[in-house]
Amino acid sequence: MKSGLVTIKDLARELKISASTVSRALKNHPDISEATKKAVHELAEKLNYQPNAVALSLKQRRSNTIGVIIPEIVHYFFSSVISGIEDVAYDAGYNVIICQSNERYEREVANAKTLLASRVDGILVSISKETEDYSHFFNLQNNNVPMVFYDRIVPGLEADQVIIDDFDAAYRVTRHLIDSGRKHIAHFAGPQKLLIGRQRKDGYIKALKESGLEIDESLIIEADSFEKARLAVMRLLNEKRDFDGIFAVNDLTAIGAMQTVQKKGLKIPEEVAIVGFSDGRFSGITDPTLTSVDQHGYEMGSIATQMLLKRITAEDDSYPAETRILNADLIVRGSSL
């Protein structure tokens, strides 16, 4: 801000009264006479006075700003989370500072630091794929910064969190495949060091076990991208492995699998059923349309923000950490009918 913006002192000088009077007049304090109030309000209007939020933040020791640490904005899921965050924050009169970790640990640490320096009133976090050391979050916690983790949480950190029930969703996906008659279901899994990756795999395994199907470890392949899915499918086919279903850890992976399967002349869903995860913009436009799991990103963002605001505004914010587990909806489409 160059300067030039009119301050309370400018109003005071102009009206030949004190800054304190102007301040009180602006907020209609009963101590101030109607005449003064009127004069102040009129001048403020005329000079287009805008209270300096920075000064206010300093004085009140709260910034009316919340910080967000997000792995990568350019994902349908994460951008819808942001959208939910922003909407709730806006309604509550809070600003939102976005920090993107780009899935990098170093940058996440830097983000935590700048948000602390900015004295945000609270922070929403989803950790990066790289992160294994959590001391920057413990540090924030020690400084009593209200924090809510969404989607990707820190194991062993006592903090508010909102996640979806990945285990259950994966379980339901797999049951759905089993119920429709598939017996050899492959799982294209995410990184097992991320909780989410493990839970989805575990849900898959539970469903198989429950149905008395054998767990074929060689049908569980770590593949979480379009390209890796293509390779994985190729390998399965080359090895002449028997499979009639694929549960992929995300939609892009599912689509990669889908195309390769089709290219090899197999029919979807007749010969191979395919299910993705985290229903994005893609699922409706593939051919056939893709069965997937709606992660409700917007809802997650808005709930996380509500939880954060609750903790920020609580007189006593030492109440126990809350965990909200959202239901992920299985959306059955053409690829698994």
Place this chain on the structure above:
Amino acid sequence: MKSGLVTIKDLARELKISASTVSRALKNHPDISEATKKAVHELAEKLNYQPNAVALSLKQRRSNTIGVIIPEIVHYFFSSVISGIEDVAYDAGYNVIICQSNERYEREVANAKTLLASRVDGILVSISKETEDYSHFFNLQNNNVPMVFYDRIVPGLEADQVIIDDFDAAYRVTRHLIDSGRKHIAHFAGPQKLLIGRQRKDGYIKALKESGLEIDESLIIEADSFEKARLAVMRLLNEKRDFDGIFAVNDLTAIGAMQTVQKKGLKIPEEVAIVGFSDGRFSGITDPTLTSVDQHGYEMGSIATQMLLKRITAEDDSYPAETRILNADLIVRGSSL
């Protein structure tokens, strides 16, 4: 911020020296003895001192923060713009406050107001679809807030801006189709009340005219969604119209067209070539892959931010407004080979 965070005064008290000395010691001012510096740095480290950015902002009258007004985050294009903004800002040590107008005028005005109150050092804006009154931007300009408009600009406002050349891109798309031998090219157009809708159509028309091809008005159909594209293709086929190419105003429309064309047994690209616009995540995953126009959202965001930072840091920021017109790249893929 509840409190608890250690301040320079805490350090001073602990070491029984003055706050000024601590401040200078922290930034290695030559006036301070090595012994004192060491003591201060060590205590700061130990107590995990973090400078209060709010106090600094007030003192320096600059917040090291830039504001962003964006129509809707949940779009591949806009989220990649944000990503570009965030990356450049991060490297320059700036924070980013995101405000979403949700395509609503009222909210955009409120956004402008809070960003002004927050005393951001500059603002990046893409206007909402609703906005027709621009006084909130003129207001910002009167207050000397550096501003850069990206993608959706304000006509008649002398300000920095970065846009892409829609007309030229559409022209090149159409030329590409013509050069590959198509003679009856349909255009699935966007709403003609939006500038980009008109420009894309005009580019299409120019290319046709230039090549001596006739303009068949009945091949220009207002269709800018997946579903509308399906209907449009159906209609063309039912009417047994002759067409060997489709230029769609965006990718989703192109994909809708693609699927319908394929479903009717026509080969892509042999019998019908298809081109989309604003290369999103989709284009690489369709089958065949979709020729499209890369709008370079990330680049637009990063360039806009660079322009903004330039104006913010300029000693004299009264240099004339700049307009950067980015080339949109035609990415030729399988659907038009």
Place this chain on the structure above:
DNA sequence: CCGGTTTCTGCAAACGATTGCGGTGTCGTT
């Protein structure tokens, strides 16, 4: 006419950090 309200306004400190200026103490030099 005096004491006591009531009504309105201003002083000054505070939030956390920076910085010009002045002050103190220790040397060395002549």
Place this chain on the structure above:
DNA sequence: AACGACACCGCAATCGTTTGCAGAAACCGG
């Protein structure tokens, strides 16, 4: 012995706003 140079540090003001407290003026009742 005296004086200047130098190294080191603190005072106080400042950024814009809020707020407890005190003070001034006006009014009322007796």
